[in-house]
Amino acid sequence: MRDRLRRAAWTVRAALRRPDGRAAFLIGAGGYPLLYLASIGHLALGGRGRSVLVVDDPVGRAVQQTRPFSFEPVARVVVEPLVVLLSPLDVAVALVLSTLVGANLAVAVAVWRSPAACGVEGSAGLLAGVPALLTGATCCGPAVLFALGVGATGTLLTAFGYATPLTALLLFGGLLLVARSADANAIRTGG
Amino acid sequence: MDSQHTRRGALALGIGLAGALAGCLGASSGSSEPPGSSEPPGSSEPPESSASPTPSTTADDAAGPPAADRSPYMAYEASRLRDATVSGGVPKDGIPSIDEPSFLGTSAAALDDREIVFGVVRGDDVRAYPQRILVHHEIVNDRLDGVPVSVTYCPLTGTVLGFERGATTFGVSGTLVNSNLVMYDRATDSRWPQVLATAIEGSLEGRSLREFEVVWTTWGRWRRRHPDTEVLSEDTGYARNYGVDPYGSYTPTVRGYYDRESTMFDPLATDDRLGTKAVVVGARTAAGAAAVSMERLRARGVVDAGLGDDRIAFVHDAALDAGHAYRVPPGVTVESTTDAVRVDGERHAPDALPFERRHAVEAMWFAWAGFYPETTLDA
Numbered sequence: 001m002r003d004r005l006r007r008a009a010w011t012v013r014a015a016l017r018r019p020d021g022r023a024a025f026l027i028g029a030g031g032y033p034l035l036y037l038a039s040i041g042h043l044a045l046g047g048r049g050r051s052v053l054v055v056d057d058p059v060g061r062a063v064q065q066t067r068p069f070s071f072e073p074v075a076r077v078v079v080e081p082l083v084v085l086l087s088p089l090d091v092a093v094a095l096v097l098s099t100l101v102g103a104n105l106a107v108a109v110a111v112w113r114s115p116a117a118c119g120v121e122g123s124a125g126l127l128a129g130v131p132a133l134l135t136g137a138t139c140c141g142p143a144v145l146f147a148l149g150v151g152a153t154g155t156l157l158t159a160f161g162y163a164t165p166l167t168a169l170l171l172f173g174g175l176l177l178v179a180r181s182a183d184a185n186a187i188r189t190g191g
Numbered sequence: 192m193d194s195q196h197t198r199r200g201a202l203a204l205g206i207g208l209a210g211a212l213a214g215c216l217g218a219s220s221g222s223s224e225p226p227g228s229s230e231p232p233g234s235s236e237p238p239e240s241s242a243s244p245t246p247s248t249t250a251d252d253a254a255g256p257p258a259a260d261r262s263p264y265m266a267y268e269a270s271r272l273r274d275a276t277v278s279g280g281v282p283k284d285g286i287p288s289i290d291e292p293s294f295l296g297t298s299a300a301a302l303d304d305r306e307i308v309f310g311v312v313r314g315d316d317v318r319a320y321p322q323r324i325l326v327h328h329e330i331v332n333d334r335l336d337g338v339p340v341s342v343t344y345c346p347l348t349g350t351v352l353g354f355e356r357g358a359t360t361f362g363v364s365g366t367l368v369n370s371n372l373v374m375y376d377r378a379t380d381s382r383w384p385q386v387l388a389t390a391i392e393g394s395l396e397g398r399s400l401r402e403f404e405v406v407w408t409t410w411g412r413w414r415r416r417h418p419d420t421e422v423l424s425e426d427t428g429y430a431r432n433y434g435v436d437p438y439g440s441y442t443p444t445v446r447g448y449y450d451r452e453s454t455m456f457d458p459l460a461t462d463d464r465l466g467t468k469a470v471v472v473g474a475r476t477a478a479g480a481a482a483v484s485m486e487r488l489r490a491r492g493v494v495d496a497g498l499g500d501d502r503i504a505f506v507h508d509a510a511l512d513a514g515h516a517y518r519v520p521p522g523v524t525v526e527s528t529t530d531a532v533r534v535d536g537e538r539h540a541p542d543a544l545p546f547e548r549r550h551a552v553e554a555m556w557f558a559w560a561g562f563y564p565e566t567t568l569d570a
Binding site: 041042044046047051054055056064065066067068072073074076080083085086136137138139140141142144145147149150151152154157160161164 | 206233277279280281282284285286287325327346347367370372406428429430431434435437438439445447451453454455456457
């Protein structure tokens with residue numbers, strides 16, 4: 001396992017040494033937090049004017065759970081047309097996931113564009129980033145099911161409750177999977 | 192080459208999904224209102240009279256919300272309702288009640304006339320609670336006419352009810368029964384399904400709450416009826432985006448929970464006499480439950496229903512597009528006219544008939560039929 005982790009780190013580092021790998025990482029790591037925060041309702045359109053609201057006792061409020069792996073926003077910033085809710089722990093979750101998404105995307109692009117790396121198993125990193133985007137805003141039942149018109153079962157609700165850590169595991173697993181067969185040298189020199 | 196195709200496909204699919212999900216940046220919607228109607232003279236609704244609370248025998252009894260003198264009809268044993276209670280996917284207080292509400296005057300409210308509000312008149316207090324705020328909180332612990340109350344809203348069943356809370360406050364438990372909000376009181380942690388207004392679990396099991404009517408209407412209609420109304424401020428103590436409703440939209444209705452036939456959670460019972468989300472006005476007494484579809488009530492103005500030995504008259508309040516319910520003595524003629532209701536030929540405002548009021552509850556049909564499977568229905 002330690003060897004697998006080491007190989008995964010090499011693979012990511014090799015991908016980040018390439019311009020296309022770095023660009024892919026930046027796209028993934030920069031774009032995913034926006035998607036994640038939008039999906040949980042913390043980033044939306046429709047704001048009017050400009051305003052900043054900070055709740056009383058923001059430190060205490062920041063650790064109050066609104067649903068599994070999501071916490072109370074401590075501030076609302078409106079800059080027309082954007083409305084941003086700031087929940088420090090949700091931002092932290094978004095940054096962890098986005099780093100993993102960026103790494104997966106960098107490796108995927110580097111492998112894809114390296115002829116020498118043909119035969120390497122593809123990274124499922126991008127798809128692995130999807131579950132956390134489906135948890136939705138805090139309400140009774142996962143918001144995505146309202147959009148789809150699908151009923152919620154206890155099993156489904158439990159699954160949604162663990163979607164965020166599952167996403168992190170899948171993204172991390174994706175990197176380990178690629179590292180199993182990737183030749184970092186081929187990735188580094190192939191581009 | 193195959194593997195390269197696979198990798199390319201996965202990459203494209205991932206980027207495509209990301210692009211699709213970018214659509215989550217939803218804008219606030221505009222609104223639309225059902226056709227307007229003439230405005231009868233406004234009048235305040237007197238608070239329901241309530242008897243003294245049941246004598247307390249334990250500390251919990253004293254600390255909990257005051258008991259109603261009459262319990263509404265329950266179609267199920269508490270144990271059956273407990274068994275049917277499910278997680279809504281949020282922890283206790285994950286949807287936080289508003290415990291320190293603040294209010295604005297009409298000029299500062301900045302609400303579109305078509306926005307849905309829940310209106311209450313109690314003594315000298317006239318207040319409107321915007322749906323756009325309550326959809327994020329479900330419970331407002333307030334004081335009306337000096338009495339501690341909770342104004343409650345369940346988005347999944349489309350129900351608004353008011354309760355006296357005594358010295359305690361109500362919170363959102365995070366669980367649901369028949370898709371309906373299960374409240375808890377912070378004194379005893381007993382569990383109270385909103386529509387049933389009766390505890391089904393905890394030390395206060397079997398106790399029913401003192402209710403008062405909350406009207407589902409629009410800001411424009413409410414403001415015209417009550418120009419002196421106050422309106423709940425968005426300064427709730429919480430950072431929320433009150434322009435976004437996670438369940439869908441009423442103004443205008445968009446594809447979402449409110450207009451889909453499907454329900455998120457299994458109802459206690461199904462009844463296809465109406466569509467699941469059709470709005471009904473219901474009343475329940477100790478004898479049973481009766482309902483009329485809002486569509487029919489709008490068209491008829493007055494609809495009679497039998498409930499045990501009682502005769503219940505549902506009356507449409509056209510100015511608010513809301514329903515009221517009265518216990519009417521036999522032999523009395525109650526008729527709708529264009530601008531009022533005539534009782535044995537005498538004109539009365541629809542919210543001020545000279546009879547004993549019964550709580551009228553607007554609800555989605557599936558929810559009413561689930562809780563009261565033997566309900567009568569005039570549709």
